[in-house]
Structure formats: structure tokens, C-alpha cells
Amino acid sequence: MATPCVLWCLVLVDLILLSSGAELVQTSPSYTPLCPGDRLVLTCTTTTGSTFWRIPGQSNEAEPVSGPKVVEGLMLNVTSINGSTITTTGIYQSINVSLNGSEVACAGASIIAVYATVTITIADPPVAVTDININPIDDSSILITWLYQQNIIQCIVNYTVMINDSNVSSQYSSIGNNITLTSLIVGTNYSFIIIPIDTIGREGPPSSLIQYIWNVPAPVVNISWYQVSSDSVTIWWNNTEVC
Structure with a gap:
């Protein structure tokens, strides 16, 4: 017979495995670092039947997503549900430089969750050509x-x-x-x-x-020519200025 400790440990492992079923990727734009003002689209896929996001500027509390909502400027929405697999998106319509270095995260559970994260990286001011x-x-x-x-x-x-x-x-x-x-x-x-x-x-x-x-070359002057043969001539001239 399993001891209470063993049972609790098994439950804990199951919870960790359950909550780690998440993937978060930057789907737009295709490059990084981002440009200030870019439209940033993040896509989270979970396999637990639920989705929770952590958002810069929000408290540590995870944000459940079951429909469209806006939290701290991030537009959240569910884009597809296939059994227990849920795909959600988080969109910043115009990324602000104040978010540089911030982390956005999502997970399939809010308790004992292992979050998938994306760090927002924004380009520094321009350098010289x-x-x-x-x-x-x-x-x-x-x-x-x-x-x-x-x-x-x-x-x-x-x-x-x-x-x-x-x-x-x-x-x-x-x-x-x-x-x-x-x-x-x-x-x-x-x-x-x-x-x-x-x-x-x-x-x-x-x-x-x-x-x-x-400066461009000046036109030549005093052009002269001399016929050398029936099919060739010699031409000479003077420059109007000395370079």
C-alpha cells in the first residue's frame, strides 16, 4: 500500500506535467529585436483544456483566457479549441519601448504551473551609417x-x-x-x-x-587632326585647365 507521502508526490508530479503543457511563440513579426511601434503577436498553445497568461504590468496572478479581453494593453483571445488543445493569442497593437526586457508567459494551469515565456526585445536607438x-x-x-x-x-x-x-x-x-x-x-x-x-x-x-x-573636366580646345592613311587619323587638343 502506498504511503500518503508517495501518493502526494505522484499527484504533485502529475500536476507539474499537466501544467507544463504549453508553448508560447512570437508569430509576428518574423524578426527580433522588434521595432518600436511594431504589432506584436504571441501565440500560446496548451494541451490541458485551459489557458492562463502572465502579462507585464499585471500582478503575479495568472489571467485565465476563455474569450476576448484586454489586460495591460495586451489583447487576449481564443483562436481555436480542439479537444483539450487550446490556442490563444496575445496582441500588442503597437509595442512600446517601455516593455523592452519584459516577459510574457502562458501555461495550461494556474497552480504549480510551469510557464512558457517570451522575452520582449526592442531595438536600441539608431546607430550611425x-x-x-x-x-x-x-x-x-x-x-x-x-x-x-x-x-x-x-x-x-x-x-x-x-x-x-x-x-x-x-x-x-x-x-x-x-x-x-x-x-x-x-x-x-x-x-x-x-x-x-x-x-x-x-x-x-x-x-x-x-x-x-x-569638379568636372573642362572641355578641350584647339582640336586638330592629321590624316595618317586612308582609314586612320591622328587627333590632338589642348586642355583649358590643368588638374
């Missing part, structure tokens, strides 16, 4: 390109490009990692700064100051 290149297009325009840190590039919504010469300061915006600048004046000394901006308007540090003197 790198690898800036300037490529002339024609006599009055250039293409500027740059690179940004790939693992959080989705958090950058645009770049501010500031251009200065001796007389005028101008500001442009680019949604990609390049911009074409036109109406440049030959012989003018230009400087450029590029600043990344993320989904909530946080500015990254400005790039290093890029100095660029816009």
Missing part, C-alpha cells in the same frame, strides 16, 4: 550611397541628408540607403551628413562629415 560613397553621375549631379546595420535595418524609416556649401544649407530625406543630389555647381566645396531615423522618430548619431569638391 557606414561606408559612405559618392559617385558622379553627370556635370551637375552625384549619387551618395551608404550602409546600415543589417539586423535592425527594418527599424529605420528614413534618412536625413544634410548638404552644405559656402552659402546654402539644405536638407533632404531618403527612404533607402542612397540619394541623388542635383544642380551642383562646379568648383564648389560641399559637405554632407547622413542621419538615420527610426519608427518612432529617434535620430541616430550623424555620420562623419564628408567633404567633397565638385
Whole structure:
């Protein structure tokens, strides 16, 4: 005959196994860290016939979910029931940076529960762009390109490009990692700064100051030619300026 202690231990083990039947995953977006303002969707699957969530900002009490409700900004709902398997979702419509490092958890029971958890990780403010290149297009325009840190590039919504010469300061915006600048004046000394901006308007540090003197070759003059043979000529000319 089993002793009371053995029976209690068996019941305790059963409760732990029962309450651990939960899986919590981030189903949207597909990347991490998250961008501020992202719509975050978490999906919890339990196999115990019930579901309980623990939510940042809430007391330690587990929140039972049997239908739609909103707790501390997290929209909870049951999406499917198949026997004792229940699937629920928790949705933050716009994730706030204050939740960075917080844990969301779910379990199949509220007592002696082993919770499945997801830690919310939100991207830091932008960093500076790198690898800036300037490529002339024609006599009055250039293409500027740059690179940004790939693992959080989705958090950058645009770049501010500031251009200065001796007389005028101008500001442009680019949604990609390049911009074409036109109406440049030959012989003018230009400087450029590029600043990344993320989904909530946080500015990254400005790039290093890029100095660029816009010079294009001057036309040649005094063109002469001499026929060498029936199918070839020699052509010579003078430059109007010395580089």
C-alpha cells in the first residue's frame, strides 16, 4: 500500500506535467529585436483544456483566457479549441519601448504551473551609417550611397541628408540607403551628413562629415587632326585647365 507521502508526490508530479503543457511563440513579426511601434503577436498553445497568461504590468496572478479581453494593453483571445488543445493569442497593437526586457508567459494551469515565456526585445536607438560613397553621375549631379546595420535595418524609416556649401544649407530625406543630389555647381566645396531615423522618430548619431569638391573636366580646345592613311587619323587638343 502506498504511503500518503508517495501518493502526494505522484499527484504533485502529475500536476507539474499537466501544467507544463504549453508553448508560447512570437508569430509576428518574423524578426527580433522588434521595432518600436511594431504589432506584436504571441501565440500560446496548451494541451490541458485551459489557458492562463502572465502579462507585464499585471500582478503575479495568472489571467485565465476563455474569450476576448484586454489586460495591460495586451489583447487576449481564443483562436481555436480542439479537444483539450487550446490556442490563444496575445496582441500588442503597437509595442512600446517601455516593455523592452519584459516577459510574457502562458501555461495550461494556474497552480504549480510551469510557464512558457517570451522575452520582449526592442531595438536600441539608431546607430550611425557606414561606408559612405559618392559617385558622379553627370556635370551637375552625384549619387551618395551608404550602409546600415543589417539586423535592425527594418527599424529605420528614413534618412536625413544634410548638404552644405559656402552659402546654402539644405536638407533632404531618403527612404533607402542612397540619394541623388542635383544642380551642383562646379568648383564648389560641399559637405554632407547622413542621419538615420527610426519608427518612432529617434535620430541616430550623424555620420562623419564628408567633404567633397565638385569638379568636372573642362572641355578641350584647339582640336586638330592629321590624316595618317586612308582609314586612320591622328587627333590632338589642348586642355583649358590643368588638374
